[in-house]
Amino acid sequence: MGADPAVTYKDAIARALREAMAADPRVFVLGQDVGKFSIGGVTKGLIEEFGAARVRDCPISESAMVGIGAGAAMNGYTAVIEIAYADILAVAFSSIVHSAAKLNYATNGQLRCPLIVRAPINRFSRHGPMGTEVTLSWFMNVPDLDIAMPADAAEAYWLLRHAFARPVPTIFLEDRSLNASSGPLGAKPKAPGRARTLRPGRDAVVIAAGRMAALARDAADAMAASKTPADVRVLSLGRVKPLDREAILEAARAAGRVLVVQEEPPLGGYGPAIQSLLDTLPASALKRQPALLARPETFLPYNREEDVLPSAETIAAALRELLA
Amino acid sequence: MGADPAVTYKDAIARALREAMAADPRVFVLGQDVGKFSIGGVTKGLIEEFGAARVRDCPISESAMVGIGAGAAMNGYTAVIEIAYADILAVAFSSIVHSAAKLNYATNGQLRCPLIVRAPINRFSRHGPMGTEVTLSWFMNVPDLDIAMPADAAEAYWLLRHAFARPVPTIFLEDRSLNASSGPLGAKPKAPGRARTLRPGRDAVVIAAGRMAALARDAADAMAASKTPADVRVLSLGRVKPLDREAILEAARAAGRVLVVQEEPPLGGYGPAIQSLLDTLPASALKRQPALLARPETFLPYNREEDVLPSAETIAAALRELLA
Amino acid sequence: MNTRPQRRNDVPPGAEPVEFLRLMWRTRLFEEFSMRLKKEGAVLGNTYPCLGQEALGVAALALAAGDAVFPSYRSRAIVFGKGATVEQHFREMIGAPEAEQGGREVFHHAAFPGIGVMPSSSMIGGWAPTAAGYALTQQMERSGTVTVCVIGDGSLGAGDLHEALNIAGTWKLPFVLMVENNGYQVSAAWSQVRAQKALAPYVAPYGFVTRPVDGNNAFDVFHSMAWARAEALAGRPAMLDCETYRMGGYSSHFGEPRSGIEGELAAWRARDPIAFVEDWLERHGGMARREIAAVRAAEAQAIAAAWEKAKREAPRRAGDARR
Amino acid sequence: MNTRPQRRNDVPPGAEPVEFLRLMWRTRLFEEFSMRLKKEGAVLGNTYPCLGQEALGVAALALAAGDAVFPSYRSRAIVFGKGATVEQHFREMIGAPEAEQGGREVFHHAAFPGIGVMPSSSMIGGWAPTAAGYALTQQMERSGTVTVCVIGDGSLGAGDLHEALNIAGTWKLPFVLMVENNGYQVSAAWSQVRAQKALAPYVAPYGFVTRPVDGNNAFDVFHSMAWARAEALAGRPAMLDCETYRMGGYSSHFGEPRSGIEGELAAWRARDPIAFVEDWLERHGGMARREIAAVRAAEAQAIAAAWEKAKREAPRRAGDARR
Ligand SMILES: Cc1ncc(C[n+]2csc(CCOP(=O)(O)OP(=O)(O)O)c2C)c(N)n1
Ligand SMILES: Cc1ncc(C[n+]2csc(CCOP(=O)(O)OP(=O)(O)O)c2C)c(N)n1
Ligand SMILES: [Mg+2]
C-alpha cells in the first residue's frame, strides 16, 4: 500500500470533495466565492476541473442556497453548500430544518435529501459574537439530520466521504482553526461515522468533538507525562449526530469516570445529550457523576474569546477533579 | 380582594397583553391577522382600543418582524410579535438569535432588547410536521434569551407580565391546546419567573413545562388515587430559560427520584439540560438515576401525533418504573 | 402537448375546452365535498379551498409530463391537472397509512413526485428555493422540461421568495412562477401588505419575463402557461401574474375572516370561471346545455364514488387526541 | 443643518466643501493607517477599507443629529460623518475594555447610539429590518427624524432586505436606503449575482422613490441625501443608488480577490472622489493648493495622535489565542 502521508485538515476536506465530484456528475457546489477565488481554499481548482455549472458562485442567499440543494436532491443531485461561516447557518435555519431535514419524513420516504452544508467554525478569526460561534446546539435535536465535527484530518476526510453516502442532510462543522493541522488519513474505517478513540486510557474518558477533542488529547498527553500521571482516554465523536450511543456507553463503563467537553454553553449541544444518555446506566456503573466542561452562558467576544472557552489547561483541571 | 375567578389560558394571555399596552404607549403588536380579524383570538379588540399604529398587520415577513422589534427596542419600544405558529420561528431564527439576543452583549450593554415573540405551539391542530412542533430545543442554548412555556392560565398571565419587565427577548411558547383550560390567576408571585410546584409529593418529582407539566399533574393525581398510591410532586418550569436551577436541585434532593418529561426528542430541550444539572449533585443525593421521558427522534405526523408523544399514561408508567 | 405560444383565447390543439371544464368541476366539487367531510368530522385535515380559482388548474394542461409543479396549499386545481386523483386526495385526508404521505404530511402539501407534483412547505415562500433547485437540475441535464412554482400573492412578503427569484433570474433557469393573485393574505387585503397589487413589477427586475393573466379565464391561463413554458425553456424565466379571487373562507378552520367584501364578491361572482367556459362551450364549442351539465354530474358521481372507495380501502379510523 | 432638497452640485448653506474634504481625508487616511496597524499585528480586528468610496460619508452632513444611521461594515466614512472619532475607532480595534463595545463586537460593527450610529450585523441584510424598526418608532413619535440604512450591493441577495423594504415602503416609514453600489460582492462581479447592476429597479416597486447617485461626487451625495431625507419625512421612503468602486481589497484578511480589473481600476482612479473635491475647491472654492494640502496634513497628524492616545489609554494588550 505504501506510505500514508500526512495531509492537512483543509486538504483532507478538499480531497474528499474533489473525489465525490469526480465520482458523481450530480454532485455540485454552491457558495459565495467558491469559484475562481476560493475564499476558504477548500474549493480551489474545482471550477477549472468540473466547470462553472457545477461550482456556482451565489448571491448572499443562504436560505435559498440550502433550499436549492433540497430541490436538487428531489431530482437525484447532491449539493455541497459552503456557508461563509457557521453563524450564517441561522439565516438558512428554516431551509435546513423544514425543507431539507423533513423532506424524507413528510413525503413518507418518497423523496430523500442527501445534501451537505459545509459551515466552517470561524472561532479565533476575530469576527466577534456573530462570526465565531459553534452553532451545534441549534440543530442537535432536529431528527433526520447528521452533524459532523471533525477533530483531525482523518476524521474530516472520512466523515465528508461518508456524508455523500447518507440519505439525509449533513451539517459539516469543520473548524478553520484546525485547517493547518495534519495527519495521515488512514484506511477507510470499517464503520464510518462511529466515534473514535484518539488516545487510549483507563482512569477516565473525555468525550468531545472537533477542536475540543483535539485539545483533550493534548491535555491527556500532558497528564500522562506529568509527575502524577493519569491515563486518560479520549473519545472523539466526529459525527455528533447520530450520536454513537454504543461507543459512549462502552467508554463510560470501561473508564467509570466521564468528562464531556464542549465549547458551547451548558444548556444544549452534545454535552447534556451525553449526560442524559449516561443516566440510562445503572448508578453503580460509574465511579463518579459525569462532568461537563462548557463555556459559561455567554456569547463570544472578538477579543480574548479564549478566556471563556475550555483549554487544555482547564480540561486537565477538570480531569484532576474527576480523578480526585 | 374578593374572589379570584377562573380565567382561560387564552384570556390570561390576552389580559396580560392588554394591560401592558394600556400601561406603556411604547408597547405595540406585530403579526399577521392580529387586527380586525384576530386569528388566534388573543389580540381581539386591541386595534379598537389602541389603534392601528400599535396593532399592525404585517406581510409574511417573520424575520423582518422580529428584526423590526429589535430595532424598535433600540429606541425604547417593546414589540410583541405574534408568529402564526411556533414552527415559523425557523424563518426568524437569525433575527432572534443575532439581531435580538445578541444586541445587549454586542453593544456592551449600550442597547437592550426587550421584545416578546409569541409563538403558539400548534400541536393537535392537524398541521403536520411543519405545523405542530414545540421548537424549544432550537433556542435552549442561546444566551440572553428567555423562554416561557406556561402550563396553565396563571403561569401564562404572570410570565407574560414578567416578560415585559425583562431586558432580553422572550420567546413565549404558549400552547394552543391549553387555550380553553382555565383557573384563577392568583396573586402576583413573589419571585416571578421561578418554577412552581403544581402538586406536592414526596416519593418522586416530575419536572416539566407547558402541556407536559399539565399532563404530569393528571398522572400524579391518578397515581395518588390508585390502588397502590404514590405521592408525586410536579414541578412546572413555566419559564424554561433562565432555568430555575435552585428549584430543580431542591426538588430533586427532596424527592430523590426525578422524572423529566418533554415532548421533543431526547437530544435537546430542557430535559438533558436538567439531567446535566443534576449531575452536579453528589451521586448519593438521588436514590435513582434521573429519567427522561421524551418522544422518539422523529418528526410529528398530522395524524396520530399522540402515538409518539408522552401522555398521562406513559408518564405514570415511567413514574412506576422510577419508583420500583 | 402544445407548448408553443398561442394567440390568447384560441383553443390550442391538444387541449379541449371540455377538459378544462371537467378539471374545473372536479376541483370545485372536490373542495365542496371535502369541506363537508371536514364539517362532519369525517376527515382530520383542514381544507384550504380554491373556490373561484379553479381556472388556474388548466395551466397544468399546457405542461409536459416531465415538468414539475411545486404547488401552493391552495392549488388543488393544478394538482388535479397534473394527474393526481380525487381518491388519492381522500386517502391523504383520512391520514391513511396507505396514502402516499402515510398520514404524515397534510393533504394540501402532499407530494406525488411520480407525476411531477412536488412538495410544498408550511413555510410560505419556502418552496420557491426548492423549486429553483429542481429547475437547476433540469437545466443541468438539458432535459427540455420546466419547473412551475405556484405561490399565493401573500408570498411576496417572504424573503425566501426573493432569494429564489433572484437566483432563478440570474441563472436563467427553466422556471415559471405562477402567482395565484387573489388580493388577500388571510384577512389582509393586498394594500395592507404591499405597495401595489400586481406582483410582476417586483419580479421583472430579477430577470423574468412577466405576463398579466386573467386567472378566471381558463383560455388565458392555458395559453399563458404555454407561453411561459416556452420562454422558460428558451432561457427566459417567466412569471404569470394571475388575477383571481377567493370566493370563500381562507380555510375550513376559520370562518370568512374578511369583512366588507360583499361588493367584491358580487363583482367576481359575475366572473365565475366555470360559467365562463360553459358559456363558451355552448356558444362556440357546439355543446348542448344538457351535455355540459353532464360533465358536472359525472364529476360529482366520480367524487362520491372515490370517497366510498377511499373509505373502504383505508379503513383505519382517524385519531383525534383532543377528544 | 439644511435638509431641504437642493439643486444637485450646488453648495448648500451649512455644508462647506472643505468639510467634505476633511471627512474624506480622515476616512482614507484612517483606512490606510489601520490597514498598516493590522499588517504590523498592532490590532486584532480585520479592516474592510472603503478606499475610493469616501465621498459617501458626506451624506451624514445632510442629516440631523437625531437621525439614525445603520451602517454597513464598509461605511467608515458615514460613521465618521455622524461624529464618531478616530480615537474611538482605535480603541475598538485594540479591543480595549474601555472601548464602547468593550472588546466584544468588531470595530466595523461598533455602535455609538448616542450620536445615532446604530449596530450593524454580521448577517448581510440583517440590519435592514432593525433599521426599519427604528424608523417605525420615529414615525410613531412623529419625531421629524429619519433612519438611514446603508448596505452594500451584495445585500440584494438577502431575503431580510426585501422583507424590510416591503414593509418600509408599505408603511411609508421615514426610511432612507443608501446603497454603496460598488458592483462587487467580494470576488463576484454584480452580473454573477443579479440580473442588473442598479438596485433602484428592485427597490422602487416596494414603494420607494429612488435616485441614481454618483457616489464619487461628494456634492451629488450630499444633495441626494438632503432630498432623500425630505422625501422620507414626507412619507415617501427613499433610496439612493450610489454608484462607486472599491479601490482595494475586500478586507485586510484576503488579498484582492478580483482578477482582470486593471481597466476598471484605471477608469475609477480617474474619478477619485478626493481629487474631485480638491479640484473644485481650487477652481471654485477660492482655496490655494497649499491650503488644500494642509487639510490632509492636519487629518494625518490627528490620526497619528489619536493612535498614540488610544494606545496609552487602552493599554491592555490584545490577546491572540492562536499564538
Ligand atoms: C412563513 C409563514 N408565515 C405565516 C404563515 C401562516 N399563513 C398560512 S397561509 C397565509 C396567508 C397566505 O396568503 P396568500 O399567499 O395570499 O395565499 P391565499 O390564502 O390567498 O391563497 C399565512 C399568513 C405561514 N404558513 N408561513
Ligand atoms: C448572510 C451572510 N452571508 C455571507 C456573508 C459573508 N460576506 C461578508 S461581506 C460579503 C460581501 C458583501 O458584498 P457587498 O454587500 O457588495 O459589500 P462590499 O464588500 O462590496 O462593500 C459576504 C459574502 C455574510 N457576512 N452574511
Ligand atoms: Mg392571496
Ligand SMILES: [Mg+2]
Ligand atoms: Mg459591493
